[in-house]
Amino acid sequence: MRVTRRKERDIPLAEYPGWAVDVMMGLYGERQVADAIAAETSHVAPPEPSAVADLDAVESFLTRVQAWRRGLRRR
Secondary structure, three states: OOOOOHHHOOOOHHHOOHHHHHHHHHHHOHHHHHHHHHHHHOOOOOOOHHHHHHHHHHHHHHHHHHHHHHHHHHO
């Protein structure tokens, strides 16, 4: 199973946050996702600090958007 495309600079599954891996396991099956992570981990270099910082920034932005949407629903 090919999950990431190196040319498009997708991050490997091993670098996904825990909640995203849980969602993927629910969609595709626990065994298949675990096998894909194991296959990618054996070929992937350690993550660059800038990539981790970018992911943290995206996660922070999504948290703020969710809080904003919750505020709109209360009105």
